[in-house]
Each structure stands twice: as structure tokens, then as C-alpha cells.
Amino acid sequence: MAPIPFEPGAIRMLAKLMAETGLTEIELAEKDRRIRVVRGAVQAPMQHVMIPATPSAAIAAEPPAPAVAGVADPDAVLSPMVGVAYLTPEPNAPSFISVGARVEAGQTLLLIEAMKTFNPITAPKAGTVTRILVESGDSVDQGQPLVVIGP
Template sequence: MAPIPFEPGAIRMLAKLMNETGLTEIELAEKDRRIRVVRGSAQAPMQQVIVPNAVPHAAVAAPATIPAVDPGAVLSPMVGVAYLTPEPNAPTFIDVGARVDAGQTLLLIEAMKTFNPITAPKAGTVTKILIESGDSVDQGQPLVVIG
């Protein structure tokens, strides 16, 4: 089988899409051609830290606690770019203090050129909007708080 020639433009396009969406791996397949781009994470070299025995236990800082997620937080189901409006120059879907119904669209997340509506899981009042329109978001990231 002859090697499949690759197109540098296609690889650049996939790498750009990965940067825009926060993906770490993407694959494009067409007939007998396949391009797979994987972003590796460079790990920082390990450092050894020696703590002298003379340091009293009380002087050692306690590890940082992980902040609890607000029980009314709506989390991002995917990696993508969040938009608070249906299109540029349109009014936002929601504002702080707005009353929302279960199933109402709160915002959109664009992932791989598809706009995915993020809806309210319950009725309530929007108490916080934790992102700006155009922000990149990660899966599990709090977006909005409904009280």
C-alpha cells in the first residue's frame, strides 16, 4: 500500500480547530485517508523539595481547599466557546435577576462549528453569570447560577 500524502493545510486547520475548542485530539477520515492530530502535554520537570525537621507542624501551610460548586450552578457539558446571545448585536438570552423556566435556553456553546443550546435544568432566578460571551469553556465549568 502506498503512503497517503498529507496536506499541511489540513493539519493546520485541525490544529487551529483544536486551539479554538480546547480539544486535545481530533481525527479526520475520508475514504482511505486519515489524519489524526493529538496535542501532547509537556510535563514540568519534577523537583525535589526538602523540608527541614525543625519546621513546627503549625508553620506548614494547609493544602488549599477546592471551592465547592454552587448547588444551583449550570455546568458546561462540553468544551467550546460560550455565547450569551443568539447572534452578534442581539439581546442576551438571560441577565442577572431574570426569571427562567426549566428548559429555557441560557446560552450557546459552539463546538466544532455546531451551536449547542444550554438550557435551564430547573425554574428559578439567574443569580450569577460566570462567563463572558466569547469565552472558551471547559467541560464541567460552572457557567450560570440559578437560585
């Protein structure tokens, strides 16, 4: 089968649509032609290992409670979705961030894998990472605090 020629304009249009809508992946199919555009770095497959936690281990792994009970840290970056958090772009790579690191608005802090898609979680503002509340491989819920960025 001969390769299918693609129009650069179609790919640019899909990339523009992705940027406007915030999508990380888009695919168009028509008869025997298919175009798939993915934004962001290609991720190596990651192996997941589930280790059951004992009740005492689960309690020890919880992040410390905020200083004022019932009040979330206003500098916390919250998870926008349910998924699995990764602090590195691929296995054996350095972490995107570390405690004490200076970050700029829009900088990738971590990835959340949801439905086999890796979604970058970016810094909403510039500042210093004061706490990292998750570890690579942790399951996260929507609205869960992930990272605290202070002034």
C-alpha cells in the same frame, strides 16, 4: 440539475430521531441525494478574535471563589462540553438571560459552539439567574460553572 424531491416522512423521521437522541444536527446521504436537518435557530457566523491575556488580567477575570472552598455551588449550571460560550443568539442581539431574570426549566441560557455547531444550554430548573460566570466569546471547559440559578 433538477431539484431532488424529498419525502416529508423521511424528514419527520430524522427530526424524531434527533429529538429522541438529543442531537442538534443529522445528515443522510445516498448517491446524489442528501438530507441535512438542523435543530434550533440558524446562527449567523461569528467572528472570533483572540486577545492574549497578561497574567494579571487573567487573575482579574476569574470568577470569585465559592463561599466554601472546594465545594461547587449546587445551583450552578455546568458546561457539558468544551467550546466557546455565547450569551446572545447572534451578534448585536439581546442576551438570552440577565442577572435577576426569571427562567423556566428548558429555557435557553446560552450557546456553546463546539466543532462549528451551536449547542443550546438550557435551564435544568425554574428559578432566578443570580450569577452569570462567563462572557460571550469565553472558552469553556467541560464541567465549568456557567450560570447560577437560585430559587
